[in-house]
Amino acid sequence: MRNQIILTAAIVVFSLLQARTLADDNSTQFNISSVPSLLEKLNISTGVIDEFKKFIGAHGGEVIEGLSKVKIYLQHYGYIPNTAKNFTNTFDETLVAAIKSYQKFYNIEQTGQLDTKTIAQMILPRCGNRDVGDQTSSSSSSSRSSSHVNSVGHYEYFPDNPRWDKLALTFAFLPGNHLSENYKKTIVRAFSSWAAVTPLTFTRTESYNEADIKIAFYSGDHGDGGPFDGTLGQLAHAFEPPAGMFHFDSDENWEVEGELLKLPSRVVTAVDLESVAVHEIGHLLGLGHSTDKESVMYATLPTLARKVLLKRDDIAGIQSIYGANTKTAIPNSPPNDGGDVFSGTSIVVAPFCLPFFMVVVALVNNIFL
Structure with missing residues (x-):
């Protein structure tokens, strides 16, 4: 079994390397679904993957056991206000709106559903910081704009635009x-x-x-x-x-x-x-x-x-x-x-x-x- 896992990993890694596009800036591009599918084949438990893969295809109005964890996930990364508590397993309007915001941030078609592309994005390894600021406060009034209105780039700042006061x-x-x-x-x-x-x-x-x-x-x-x-x-x-x-x-x-x-x-x-x-x-x-x-x-x-x-x-x-x-x-x-x-x-x-x-x-x- 161990040898099969090693062989599978080697084949996939080799395929990824062969398929990569070497850009002028020396960056490497991968299909976002390739790693999650590999992890599933190798039976590696990764928490979010195990919990979220069963929600593929879920949409508004449904009640699914464990769906509250998706709401907690989206709240953690800034798509649901911190004031929201006691999440249920109902695919309600709050979840639909949060998913659309998430899809917009990651340039995914804004369906409001947990489609394959959305789940594939959610289960990628990531930074633990929020994607967007606390939605109960506003950072758009500052002198430096957020990425959604920035005319020169896609970068964001933390709410209130903190910076070091020394170099x-x-x-x-x-x-x-x-x-x-x-x-x-x-x-x-x-x-x-x-x-x-x-x-x-x-x-x-x-x-x-x-x-x-x-x-x-x-x-x-x-x-x-x-x-x-x-x-x-x-x-x-x-x-x-x-x-x-x-x-x-x-x-x-x-x-x-x-x-x-x-x-x-x-x-x-x-x-x-x-x-x-x-x-x-x-x-x-x-x-x-x-x-x-x-x-x-x-x-x-x-x-x-x-x-x-x-x-x-x-x-x-x-x-x-x-x-x-x-x-x-x-x-x-x-x-x-x-x-x-x-x-x-x-x-x-x-x-x-x-x-x-x-x-x-x-x-x-x-x-x-």
Whole structure:
């Protein structure tokens, strides 16, 4: 049985790699339904997949056992007001309206039904942050518009458009996690994408309690109101400025430097750590989720996928908050404290692939490790 699973995973991974379209920006595209179907064939329990696949085809007026979980899901991601409580299993008008809003955000035909495309989108691994702000409040009156009325991009901001009031930020890893250096370097590298296009700098410190950004891995309920849910589902979440909390789900099979892909039996649930880190740092700096599927701030990330290069939408969004990077000078020596400093850095990474095909090219202007 184990050999069959490994063979199936290998065939699917090879097919995905063969079918991919290599764009000029080195991004890789996958069919959004390919991973969920594979997971079902391999009998991997993923919570949301097991719970939601039975709702395909459901529509208004029906009463289905467990349908309240769909309402809870949509409320969590901002499509139903937080004030709504005591959800029933009835496919009511509240659910129809929420599904239409969800479908609009993800550019799916607005049927108001739980069709195949909608369920396929819902069960993709994703960020735990909301897609839209709390619908009981309004952020449209601010000087910076939300993506739905923005004429230059699809990017969003958090309600009230929070931002850091300084440009030099520090970050630290929770000591108790005992992360390997590969994990740390991967996350540290993700900061450089944002430093390259803004005047922001990021300095690593060992003082966790004093750091502006606190990075930690947790499992399940960890006390911040956003419990993780095991393998896949919610991958990570981060809080808007100036909270600086940056949390990963420790139950994920994190792909770091090609290591996990050496274990074929775990390939199908591999999630690229750097891709998720780049996304969550966008939240830490004040960006919400983008409706642009190519953006790193798009909420979902299929397993086996890699997305670390900022797109125009990401750059336009972050520069509308902090401005562009105008620095040209490069320090001649690293800082005295030995910390990692990122400023004016660019990273170019080849598409996600199997280890023996993986090529990573880093063009670093100013990184000190």
